[in-house]
Amino acid sequence: MTKEVATLVWIGDTDGSLRILDQTRLPREVVFRECHDERAVWEAIKTLQVRGAPAIGIAAAYGVCLGMKFAPNDERAFFQRLDEVTSYLASSRPTAVNLFWALDRMRRRAEALRGQPPDTIRKALLEEARAIHEEDRALCHAIGRWGERLIEDGSGVLTHCNAGGLATAEYGTALAVIYEASAKGKRIHVYADETRPLLQGARLTAWELKAHGIPVTLICDDMAAEVMKEGKIQAVIVGADRIAANGDTANKIGTYGLAILARYHRIPFYVAAPSSTFDLRLSHGGLIPIEQRDPREVTCPFGIPIAPEGVDVYNPAFDVTPAELINAIICEKGVIQPVNRETIAAVLNGAAENPTGPQRMLESSASS
Template identity: 65%
Template sequence: MTVDSSDNDLSPTIETVGWVGSAQNGCVRLIDQTLLPGMFTRIDCQTVDQVWEAIKMLRVRGAPAIGIAAAFGALLGARSQGTESIESVRSALHDATAHLRTSRPTAVNLFWALDRMDRTVEAEASRLSDPSALLERLLTEARAIQDEDRAMCRSIGRFGAELLKPGQGVLTHCNAGGLATADYGTALAVIFSAAEQGKSVHVFADETRPLLQGARLTAWELQRRGIPVTLICDNMAAQVMKEGRVQAVVVGADRIAANGDTANKIGTYSVALAARAHDIPFYVAAPSSTFDLSLPDGASIPIEQRDPREITHGFGYATAPEGIEVYNPAFDVTPATLITALITERGVIRPATREAIRDLIGS
């Protein structure tokens, strides 16, 4: 794994993760988000294990970005056992996707992207005779996943911006911006699009304990884009709503069940309850790839449990007694009944019901 900290890219669109070089000799390049906002560093991953570690340790995070990283990581794996035969590439690809599936359990985009890579190698292995050509086809598929996400982000932004009014205060939780996707974000795409339309929204960003993705990442993205943003602690959200500073809530998602129940970063459910209590619309912005229609409801969504030290030793400092028992779920599930609308690249689903989801997303 190589590191480059010299490229402090401040262009409007951040390429969080991508592929550099040829299919035979290239690598996965990603921003190490664990170092932001203090240091902007890109990492080059040369192996499947390095991509797995980057996903597991949140160097790359956000459901769409995880899927893109995994797809490129699968290509690294496809060539890891040599390229002497089509079968060696095919076998290595399947080994890589199986390994990458164990990195994080909740975000469905990870599994969706790896399924696409598996299907691609099966479809092309019988058609192609040159292993190098098969690698090129796998790179094309991984880049297609990335390009499709870019387009979906822009479309989500356009649909979502129509739900916001000029001058509104908008609260968001965790990070669902360019750092979490291939381009524009999901929740932040709504805000970016609204700003581009001249609606002048003001964002309240929850810090998002325990790893502070809202403080470290969302506030950083919004500030560098010139969007007015105020950072608040997670436990201030209800008070900010009560004071009339917030007129809408927009969050992202890691998995959406068939009935609209939505898994997102821990604390999202509390925000949804506060929004309902204050009669504030609660919107979830996510691409169609985040829907898992095989799961009937949120009770079926697997919830990742993370290292207790994220709570007891946040950023290297002891903040709790040694040996204390810790419960650290990375996500919670917001019931569809608390969601005003689901914003997708295909349109707005309102209300968030099983029937409305089936009509727009499919069965």
């Protein structure tokens, strides 16, 4: 996001606080909330005040720092408190794997310092949280640099939900590709799905793109097929909340349908996500836990009743797009194409450090 409107800011030292941009208030007003303990961070994640897999991970890391501010100095009690804080934060949302990745990283940093004074461990935890934050900034820009090569000048690009600076430390994942393509002088027009039921595309993506001067047209979710048929879309780019070892990808509900539409209309479908979003412990997407959210998000969005009282509601927050519908996954280490277990492992293990490897993948993807 722009420097003027940062999604997450740590204020102070180990006794400090976390300032978050309350995304539930956008685009009507820009409101910040200050979190002083892990309970406030849990609530912010649960209620989508902070959202997007990378941003959730960053917020959780800082949440650990907040939860450990007043932990007992006795070593056993200190680490018991650490377990309580990380377990509590892990219960906020089940699908975005970056949450668990960040919490595990914070635990490992503390465990490596067993025997050190608690204040030393607290400082190390804050250093780790800040490192997670800064690393996300760098890898979002790297995703943009890899991905912009897949986007032709003059393209119409469809995106779903919000995978921009609001969902990350800065710049975004899917939107990083668009920002980088625009910075290279390519003329890009974005079509943003409104993204029911919480309208992240309408409220957040459209707001963010307009702030960056990127041409954007907002459409209802059920208009995507028609817009594709009319030839307005040359690529679809989305983010991800968890990617299985075979490339099956969980993202905001509605993504799976877009992938099917894109395949029918012969439009490339791309996923942009950092390597921390891959969950290689899961062999396929059927094992990804899917969050079920409050029915009132569907029946009474933003406090406005739109359905009969007492009607049954099914409200999964995410769906899983099979790997065979994804033309390429763009991460900070390169472009994964074709999307399968072998190519994912090769790129994540460093194949992209060899310029000949990813370049071949980019050329193949661009011609698909």
